[in-house]
Amino acid sequence: MELIEAIVLAVLAASTPLLLAATGELVTERSGVLNLGVEGMMIVGAACGFGGAWLTGSIFIGALFGIVAGTLMSLVFALMALGLAVNQVATGLALTILGVGLSGLIGAGFVGERITPAMHLYIPGLTDIPLIGRVLFGEDAFVYFSLALIVGVWLFLYRTRAGLILRACGDNHVSAHALGYPVLRIRTFAVMFGGACAGLAGAYLPLAYTPFFIPGMTAGRGWIALALVVFSSWRPGRLVIGAYLFGAVTILQLHAQGWGVGIPSQFMSALPYLATVIVLVLLSRARTGGSTAPAALGTVFVPDR
Amino acid sequence: MQLVLEKRAERSNTIALVSPLIAIGLTIVTMTILFAILGKNPLLALHAYFIAPLTDGYSLQEIAVKATPLVMIAIGLSLCYLANAWNIGAEGQFLIGAVAGSWIAVKTQGTDAGVWVLPAMFVLAAAAGALYALIPAICKVKFGASEILTSLMLVYVADLFLDYLVRGPWRDPHGFNFPTTAEFDPVATVPLLIEGGRLHLGSIIALLVVAGAAILLGRTIKGFEIRVVGAAPRAARFGGFNANQLIILTFAVSGALAGLAGIIEVAGPVGHLQPGISPGYGFTAIIVAFLGRLNPLGILIAGLFLALTFIGGEQAQIAMKIPLDVTKVFQGILLFYVLACDSLILYRFKLVFPNRQVASGTH
Numbered sequence: 084m085e086l087i088e089a090i091v092l093a094v095l096a097a098s099t100p101l102l103l104a105a106t107g108e109l110v111t112e113r114s115g116v117l118n119l120g121v122e123g124m125m126i127v128g129a130a131c132g133f134g135g136a137w138l139t140g141s142i143f144i145g146a147l148f149g150i151v152a153g154t155l156m157s158l159v160f161a162l163m164a165l166g167l168a169v170n171q172v173a174t175g176l177a178l179t180i181l182g183v184g185l186s187g188l189i190g191a192g193f194v195g196e197r198i199t200p201a202m203h204l205y206i207p208g209l210t211d212i213p214l215i216g217r218v219l220f221g222e223d224a225f226v227y228f229s230l231a232l233i234v235g236v237w238l239f240l241y242r243t244r245a246g247l248i249l250r251a252c253g254d255n256h257v258s259a260h261a262l263g264y265p266v267l268r269i270r271t272f273a274v275m276f277g278g279a280c281a282g283l284a285g286a287y288l289p290l291a292y293t294p295f296f297i298p299g300m301t302a303g304r305g306w307i308a309l310a311l312v313v314f315s316s317w318r319p320g321r322l323v324i325g326a327y328l329f330g331a332v333t334i335l336q337l338h339a340q341g342w343g344v345g346i347p348s349q350f351m352s353a354l355p356y357l358a359t360v361i362v363l364v365l366l367s368r369a370r371t372g373g374s375t376a377p378a379a380l381g382t383v384f385v386p387d388r
Numbered sequence: 389m390q391l392v393l394e395k396r397a398e399r400s401n402t403i404a405l406v407s408p409l410i411a412i413g414l415t416i417v418t419m420t421i422l423f424a425i426l427g428k429n430p431l432l433a434l435h436a437y438f439i440a441p442l443t444d445g446y447s448l449q450e451i452a453v454k455a456t457p458l459v460m461i462a463i464g465l466s467l468c469y470l471a472n473a474w475n476i477g478a479e480g481q482f483l484i485g486a487v488a489g490s491w492i493a494v495k496t497q498g499t500d501a502g503v504w505v506l507p508a509m510f511v512l513a514a515a516a517g518a519l520y521a522l523i524p525a526i527c528k529v530k531f532g533a534s535e536i537l538t539s540l541m542l543v544y545v546a547d548l549f550l551d552y553l554v555r556g557p558w559r560d561p562h563g564f565n566f567p568t569t570a571e572f573d574p575v576a577t578v579p580l581l582i583e584g585g586r587l588h589l590g591s592i593i594a595l596l597v598v599a600g601a602a603i604l605l606g607r608t609i610k611g612f613e614i615r616v617v618g619a620a621p622r623a624a625r626f627g628g629f630n631a632n633q634l635i636i637l638t639f640a641v642s643g644a645l646a647g648l649a650g651i652i653e654v655a656g657p658v659g660h661l662q663p664g665i666s667p668g669y670g671f672t673a674i675i676v677a678f679l680g681r682l683n684p685l686g687i688l689i690a691g692l693f694l695a696l697t698f699i700g701g702e703q704a705q706i707a708m709k710i711p712l713d714v715t716k717v718f719q720g721i722l723l724f725y726v727l728a729c730d731s732l733i734l735y736r737f738k739l740v741f742p743n744r745q746v747a748s749g750t751h
Contacts, residue, residue, distance in 0.1 A: 119536065167731040169730070173723075174724075181716075181720025182720070183720075184714070184715070184717035184720050185720075188713045349551050356544040364531045
């Protein structure tokens with residue numbers, strides 16, 4: 084029983100950065116912009132988030148540092164892909180290459196340092212309930228925030244006028260522009276939201292997941308988050324399921340290594356990446372009747388005046 | 389008053405020619421600021437990065453050695469990007485090629501196998517790289533799965549596979565437990581061009597690849613198809629060109645070139661298989677491809693330039709304790725500027741003075 088509880092807790096922790104980053108990218112992509120730089124924004128968010136927490140001793144300020152860093156990175160992307168109409172795939176790759184380098188520079192000063200990781204909620208009575216107590220009432224703030232955020236995004240996209248306009252920009256930017264909506268400004272905000280989420284997702288790793296920073300600690304999570312958005316068919320509800328499934332794969336392979344199943348550890352470590360490939364293939368195959376992706380995703384838009 | 393982008397009537401050939409130079413100039417200005425922030429003397433740092441490696445013969449050879457994998461991979465990637473197929477997993481294809489070629493080297497170790505060993509390693513490495521690249525290509529063509537994500541995921545898988553081999557079955561029993569194979573036999577090693585130097589046969593192969601790509605793109609129907617499919621997909625469909633077939637072809641070729649680059653690196657400068665054989669060649673090659681304007685000759689020059697930053701970065705670290713990550717930042721910034729300047733080939737900036745009457749009246 085305690086083992087099951089421990090596994091569920093670990094799965095939630097492993098899923099949260101994926102969910103946060105994928106939530107941001109989902110909004111970005113819904114506005115019609117493909118930002119492949121999630122990995123780069125995350126790793127800079129991780130370095131700045133840890134730096135902020137280490138300097139001030141506050142996890143909250145660390146998280147803010149991560150958010151600001153991710154947003155700044157995304158503004159570079161917006162300037163290029165929206166302001167200068169540069170190919171979004173190439174710009175996203177450039178953002179990741181830059182982010183990996185920057186995070187190494189920023190993080191060099193505090194590799195090997197430790198902080199006190201984010202506190203977990205404790206409500207006497209409720210948290211002590213066997214089996215479900217710690218899972219429901221004993222998480223860190225990031226876990227609850229990530230769930231609140233995706234609910235908020237769902238409400239925004241499907242229950243507000245602004246969300247409808249954002250989706251219109253993603254499906255047909257020419258029509259949205261003709262109706263008088265500022266397509267590029269809306270997309271810039273969507274990209275910034277994606278950056279903020281990716282920065283926070285990155286900051287989660289050294290602030291709550293492991294209490295230290297190592298270069299390259301995002302280990303492809305940004306790319307998995309991108310795959311999750313495809314997996315979700317650009318729908319918030321499915322995104323939650325996908326993020327927790329991937330978190331489960333990550334944790335199960337770790338436990339399987341611990342149990343000594345006899346399979347080399349490297350093969351187990353490769354599981355999340357292979358699972359991503361397989362899921363992408365299966366989903367794309369199932370979706371032969373037409374794509375569910377935003378119709379204008381990844382296309383360049385220069386308004387004619 | 390507002391600055392807006394406006395499409396040019398036709399592409400500007402002047403800017404197409406000078407934009408890589410503008411990009412390099414802007415990058416150097418940015419780096420100067422970055423060095424100053426890091427508290428290093430910018431002039432000395434720039435000298436260590438860009439001038440010092442050009443002043444001695446050893447470094448010059450080392451630049452050619454580093455440029456070899458970059459140019460080979462970037463040539464393959466440029467074919468993909470021209471055909472609008474986004475292979476970003478060259479790093480994985482490089483590693484798999486290195487692994488496949490090393491298999492022959494490891495299995496023939498200590499036997500008196502003949503001169504066929506090295507050519508066989510090359511062939512197997514290229515085949516393995518091509519097959520590995522075909523996975524995302526087929527997933528894309530048959531199932532519509534994003535080749536960007538699948539090719540990238542396979543980088544991590546290749547990295548772990550190599551790690552498993554050198555820590556497990558292929559580990560050198562006399563290697564003091566280091567994760568590495570034994571040093572390859574002389575017949576399994578890429579011959580040097582100058583006795584006692586660094587320059588090896590691989591650089592010649594890279595030059596041949598550049599020439600081959602130039603002929604393919606400039607003188608053959610296939611090359612024409614590749615360029616049309618990328619630049620004008622609709623026209624290509626009317627022309628009866630098969631875009632899917634070209635995705636498969638360009639991925640296979642770029643995978644083969646990356647795999648070949650992998651075994652040349654392992655059987656050449658490194659001499660044995662170990663983790664970390666690549667300082668991100670597969671990713672830096674993406675920058676090389678764009679900086680070289682997806683043009684074979686341009687890629688050769690761009691490859692040499694980025695190789696210079698690798699060597700310069702190492703020298704700057706030794707001489708001035710500048711962190712190696714500065715090289716990656718430099719490469720990222722350079723790619724940004726290259727892409728931004730390229731935008732000016734098709735667009736130009738225009739100052740707009742919003743005028744309410746005009747805005748509401750004539751539109």
